[in-house]
Amino acid sequence: MPLATTRRTGLVDQVIGQLRDAIAQGEWPLGQRIPTEAALAESLGVGRNTVREAVRALAHSGLLEVRQGDGTYVRATSEVSGAIRRLCGSELREVLGVRRALEVEAARLAATVRTDEELTAITELLDRRDAAYRVEDIETYVHADTEFHLAVVRAAHNDLLTELYRGILEAVTASVAATTDTHLPESEAIGHRGLLEAIAARDAERAMAEAAGFLDSLIREA
Known part of the structure; x- marks a missing residue:
């Protein structure tokens, strides 16, 4: 050491x-x-x-x-993550609620200010996520899903928002893993193609609705 x-x-x-x-x-x-x-x-x-x-x-x-x-x-691994963990505990519903607060605003901003390079990176991560699920590589799926959401947050170009989200990244990963078994990536509730399309089209309102929609679905069933 x-x-x-x-x-x-x-x-x-x-x-x-x-x-x-x-x-x-x-x-x-x-x-x-x-x-x-x-x-x-x-x-x-x-x-x-x-x-x-x-x-x-x-x-x-x-x-x-x-x-x-x-x-x-x-x-x-950081004080921010530790603080969020103390606030959220292990309750899935609370973690999803914090995610909703951050991800909906991130989706709005990303649709407004994202770059072409960021859109490409977001698309590649979503492709990797869905490909991993099809071959039942759940570990890669969970990691790619988490990275997809982080990439959307980064595309919002708000440093504080990104830092806050990185602070709960471990809880985000845990929430993805906890909802993977019963929520398929191809299903209407959890699919992210609509979110990707909204960000690509620079449609901020639709991006917010897409981000809120799948999280609200998970919260109701948590």
Whole structure:
């Protein structure tokens, strides 16, 4: 674990920063247990109390989850994601509601300001998504579906909107996986061809309706 030895001043803040960086850079993947308090203290050259305070702070911000008697696990990869997870919990309906709030506006903006290159990328992702489903490659399907929605958000050209959406990306992926078995990509409720066509035609009203339509359907059945 490539963590640098800390200086003596501001030890807790330094440890928080280094643990946060390790999580963001994938040293410990989402859902993985991090090293023990003692191991971290030795690696960082600080006391266990310092590590304990840093872990407590990161657990409060949602990045880590302390499980009594089991260890500490990576719960999110950013503070934004952690905050959204705390708000949404594991309730599918709540995750879908947050998605609706962001994706409908993203669809409107994307239909207005998207570039030809972005439209091509969105189209390719949707093609990949549907092709994966046809060959029952659910893992690729879920990943491509998530990337499709992220590409639409990026095409909105609103940096804050994109950052907020990236913050809930793990929850988005989980919601796609949770609704894949009973909602086929070719079905009227979940298909995204209408959304793609609206963005291509620069029809903002239709894009909003398409984005809201499939999410409202999922919310009703969640």
